[in-house]
Amino acid sequence: MGPGAQLPPEIQLAQRLAGNEQVTRDRAVRKLRKYIVARTQRATGGFTHDELLKIWKGLFYCMWMQDKLLLQEELGRTIAQLIHAFQTAEAQHLFLQTFWQTMIREWAGIDRLRLDKFYLLMRMVLNESLKAVKMRGWGERDIEQLLELLTSEILHEDSQAPNGVKSHFLEVFLEELTKVGAAELTADQNLRFVEPFCGIAARTTDSLVLHNITRGIFETIVEQAPLAIEDLMRELAAQEGEDEGSGGDQESDGDESSEGGREHALPPREPPAGSPEQVGDDEDSTGPVLQFDYEAVANRLFAVASQPGTPSQNRKRLYKVIRKLQDLAGGHFPEDEVPEKACRRLLEGRRVRKAKRRWLQRQAQSQRGEVREETAALSPDPSLGGERKGRRRPERAGPGPRTGARGRKGPRRRSRQPGRAPAAQATAAGAQELKRKKKRPLESG
Structure with missing residues (x-):
């Protein structure tokens, strides 16, 4: 490309999306949306795979440069909603594919301080992709295409997705599906949404993927079972109330006074905002929960887990989940939990439990530090020195002869050392023999 040639519009937009000024980036995002709408409306238009990769690289660094939590949430929502600017399902599919490929490629370069904003971006893109399927009426073909895209790009054995992307996707999948549908x-x-995870859990050789699927998908279904049953009972009660109300209206006669009719037509009084009644209602309402046929899920899991090629550790882990699902199908809650306790534990969330655990650890460390300080304060100062444990021998009043080992007075003889050399012993014996020979003539005279 010559120096005077103009860059393609995708590269120009990517450069502006990664600009230093927030005003430039915001303007580039708005222009990108208009450009996508204008280009995909034409029958011969559309984007290629490489063009969308360039656009997503600009969007990635646009999110990288954004500071402040509220602005990050707004930008992430705006970027995720770009999927609705594409006019065809194929273009949306390619847009999602290039997004996950970009996240996988750039994940290793994300520092610790920027992880949360990209976790948020992945959650929002997944949410909007499910909304796109919802807008098309939850078609079976659309569901299969979306699940095939997600599993092939993130969870497949040949995928290069890092563990952070896999773990976060499996953690938020059911949450976002619950919000949308x-x-x-x-x-x-x-069941169609969770069916691909059954096969992956049975075939995978990655223990982390197996753990995240069983914990984030199947055990979450088990934990939400009490809430799902309560939700179903509320729906049945509401339907019965509507039927009774319609029957009562038909049986009521028209002889009531106009004043009584107006009083009957008044809506029920709602508690004021912030009142204890309103707060209690907000705490008790948990929203709709995904409904599952637990026996069908257990049968599907058993079909893939019982195959000969399933690794033993995968089969053992899945059989535990299957037994829990079979208990639910038979009307037995796991661990004899009542719905209120399960609801309370579910609403607490993992982050709340982790924060509480960290707080308890800090409290324990501070208490241990106080005990050490008290112990150090009560212990004697080593600089002052301590008394010797042994008793000192009393000193003699004056000098006197020392008593030997056998009670004799005088200096103590040295005992013969067992390690004495043989030459020294021979020399001593010769000296004693010479003394005896000298004494003999004197005695005879």
């Missing part, structure tokens, strides 16, 4: 999806449709 819990009020509309049936048990059969929900």
